[in-house]
Amino acid sequence: MDQSKEQRILNSVSYNAVKGDPESVINCIDKYCSQYEWAMNVGDEKGTILDKVVEEADPSVALELGTYCGYSAIRIARLLKPNTRLLTIEFNPEFASIAKEIIEIAGLSEKVTILEGHSEDIIPQLKKKYEVETLDFVFLDHWKERYAPDTILLEECGLLRKGSILLADNIIYPGAPEFIKYIRSNKRFECTSYPSHLEYMKVEDAMEKAVKDPGAAAMLF
Numbered sequence: 156m157d158q159s160k161e162q163r164i165l166n167s168v169s170y171n172a173v174k175g176d177p178e179s180v181i182n183c184i185d186k187y188c189s190q191y192e193w194a195m196n197v198g199d200e201k202g203t204i205l206d207k208v209v210e211e212a213d214p215s216v217a218l219e220l221g222t223y224c225g226y227s228a229i230r231i232a233r234l235l236k237p238n239t240r241l242l243t244i245e246f247n248p249e250f251a252s253i254a255k256e257i258i259e260i261a262g263l264s265e266k267v268t269i270l271e272g273h274s275e276d277i278i279p280q281l282k283k284k285y286e287v288e289t290l291d292f293v294f295l296d297h298w299k300e301r302y303a304p305d306t307i308l309l310e311e312c313g314l315l316r317k318g319s320i321l322l323a324d325n326i327i328y329p330g331a332p333e334f335i336k337y338i339r340s341n342k343r344f345e346c347t348s349y350p351s352h353l354e355y356m357k358v359e360d361a362m363e364k365a366v367k368d369p370g371a372a373a374m375l376f
């Protein structure tokens with residue numbers, strides 16, 4: 156049977172990347188997806204915004220919704236301090252398996268846990284089953300229709316604290332209008348838009364950052 160695009164991305168990483176070097180895995184995926192086959196990795200332009208927000212959050216526990224091939228999980232995990240972790244949820248079993256191998260090649264398997272299943276089923280398990288108290292950073296990059304309901308679910312499950320930082324991809328393209336309407340009208344969140352471009356394309360896109368109860372967190376220091 157023909158290989159999938161995601162399997163071809165793994166082949167390229169396995170052949171060209173330097174084992175244990177996250178930067179070389181990131182560069183290899185960006186090179187392959189800009190030169191041969193477009194794929195829905197966050198990419199280098201939006202990835203630089205992701206890096207900056209992760210550094211601002213400096214998370215002990217981070218969550219990603221939508222692993223895909225593991226590109227953004229590697230971008231996030233390479234910036235995490237010792238004894239901190241990234242949980243990433245992926246419902247597509249083939250994507251989860253490819254991501255596991257690519258994250259292993261990057262040498263970041265110790266810091267990243269891939270949780271296979273639907274976000275709405277796994278989020279309510281994070282406290283008890285995955286020993287999460289609260290999430291310092293959440294990257295939303297899965298099905299756009301789930302951005303708003305999953306944000307509400309994270310709140311309902313008590314997983315967000317004062318100062319928790321959410322970052323959402325694809326606010327313009329494919330777009331997440333319900334999420335934008337919800338988060339920008341919610342007084343508990345301070346929102347910032349970061350204009351950018353769709354990965355590997357000249358199409359406009361943007362990322363949205365939403366900080367929960369920022370004032371309260373700021374007052375503590």
Ligand SMILES: Oc1cc(-c2ccc(F)cc2)cc2nccnc12
Pocket residue numbers: 195196197221296297298299324325328329353354
């Ligand atoms: O960054 C992304 C881009 C696209 C996407 C698909 C088709 C197009 F034509 C353009 C863009 C889909 C995505 N789904 C989940 C997470 N991230 C995505």
Ligand SMILES: [Mg+2]
Pocket residue numbers: 195196197296324325
């Ligand atoms: Mg995306």
